[in-house]
Amino acid sequence: MSAETTTPANDAVSAYDVDHPAPVIEAPRARTRKTPKTTRTNFEMYGWLFMRLSGIVLVVLVLGHLLIQLVLDGGVTKIGFAFVAGRWASPFWQAWDLIMLWLATLHGANGLRTIINDYAERDNTRLWLKGLLYTAAGFTIVLGTLVIFTFDPNIR
Amino acid sequence: MSTPTLEKQDQAPEPADATAAHTITVTFRIRRFNPEVAAESYWEDFQLDIDPKERVLDGLHKIKWDHDGTLTFRRSCAHGICGSDAMRINGRNRLACKTLIKDINPEKPITVEAIKGLTVLKDLVVDMDPFFQAYRDVMPFLITTGNEPTRERLQTAEDRERFDDTTKCILCAACTSSCPVFWNDGQYFGPAAIVNAHRFIFDSRDEGGEQRLEILNDRDGVWRCRTTFNCTDACPRGIEVTKAIQEVKRALITRRF
Structure with missing residues (x-):
């Protein structure tokens, strides 16, 4: 619908009349017979809960990570292969980075899934965007986990 | 609600334009849509002389009864109980029968449109x-x-x-x-x-x-x-x-x- 502050031009003969009304704008994603039935799973609830809990943990993990990497001990200039190798020699930092990787990726992916559900109107758009999102998130998690566990400081 | 009538009785000897003195000119900018005429909606302005203590619904009544009978909107009880006349007034969802004109800045045009997210059937009427x-x-x-x-x-x-x-x-x-x-x-x-x-x-x-x-x-x-x-x-x-x-x-x- 346009939003001009004018009345429609009366000189042109209208294409619509009582027997042939203009099409009205349907509500997006109205419920039809093809709409999937209720799932009766708790997926959405666990998703919602995960966002809250992972958010709390991520505040500590990410802020701590940024502090260590960018502020303490000379800031960003200290980061090099040796620095990373030294940190990952300790299982504590391995676990820190692993948990941060998983929580951040899943938290972000779930947030984007919500946004796609909200704003991608057509079923096909939604399918493709979500497919892309899940592929990217899965790839990030797999690659990151692989690196953390198979990291070899003596690589040459 | 009974006190204003009593006050008016005290001022009764004054001529009729005493009542006109507290009316103001308000512009109602209403989003019109009639699928039997055009596929597009448009904004239409109506100038009304109206008491600012009246409600938006009274303004809509005035328009429908005195200016343009084709204006279409829902209202039943007109006193905030039936819930028929929810509409978007100045960009916010309100009941037209509970919104006083003086409360929504009558110096500027008052925009009235149908509530969003539901199919508009005509003017301010949506498919519920x-x-x-x-x-x-x-x-x-x-x-x-x-x-x-x-x-x-x-x-x-x-x-x-x-x-x-x-x-x-x-x-x-x-x-x-x-x-x-x-x-x-x-x-x-x-x-x-x-x-x-x-x-x-x-x-x-x-x-x-x-x-x-x-x-x-x-x-x-x-x-x-x-x-x-x-x-x-x-x-x-x-x-x-x-x-x-x-x-x-x-x-x-x-x-x-």
Whole structure:
């Protein structure tokens, strides 16, 4: 619908009349017979809960990570292969980075899934965007986990 | 409400233009749509001389009765109880019958349009079917088991207080049609349906709470709520809608853990 502050031009003969009304704008994603039935799973609830809990943990993990990497001990200039190798020699930092990787990726992916559900109107758009999102998130998690566990400081 | 008439009687000897003195000129900018004439909607301005203490609905009546009889809008009781005349006034969902003209800056044009997220059928009239479908889905009636008692079902004042806020709903759709999630996804139940489910879930006499929670636990249920608080701002009855939705969420979580 346009939003001009004018009345429609009366000189042109209208294409619509009582027997042939203009099409009205349907509500997006109205419920039809093809709409999937209720799932009766708790997926959405666990998703919602995960966002809250992972958010709390991520505040500590990410802020701590940024502090260590960018502020303490000379800031960003200290980061090099040796620095990373030294940190990952300790299982504590391995676990820190692993948990941060998983929580951040899943938290972000779930947030984007919500946004796609909200704003991608057509079923096909939604399918493709979500497919892309899940592929990217899965790839990030797999690659990151692989690196953390198979990291070899003596690589040459 | 009776005092103004008494005051007017004191001033009665004054001529008729004394009453005209406290009317002001207000521009109503109304979004018109008639599918039998054009596919596009357009804004139409109406100049009215009206008492600023009158309501927007009185202005719409004036337009319909004296200026343009084709203006179409819903209203039944015209006193804020039936919930027929929810519309978007100056960009906010309100009941036209509860909005005084003096409260919404009559110096500027007052924009009036249909509520969003529902199909506009004509001018300010929308198709309320999806809204009431969501309402029906949450089973807004008393569900009990066993024999019917011979006398009324009693409950304590505290038990009644638990869901008092959500009994005030008049199903005007101001909250649901202010919800950005509902604008984008007509399958979301919407605040009004959740409020009316809340009214029965937290009623100590009702035994269908588990079923209703199961319905609202679904994809299109309470978890789609983004706590935008648009619904709480829009509710003409002052129901804390977002709080009610959060209470349903909490009930769903405490049911599991």
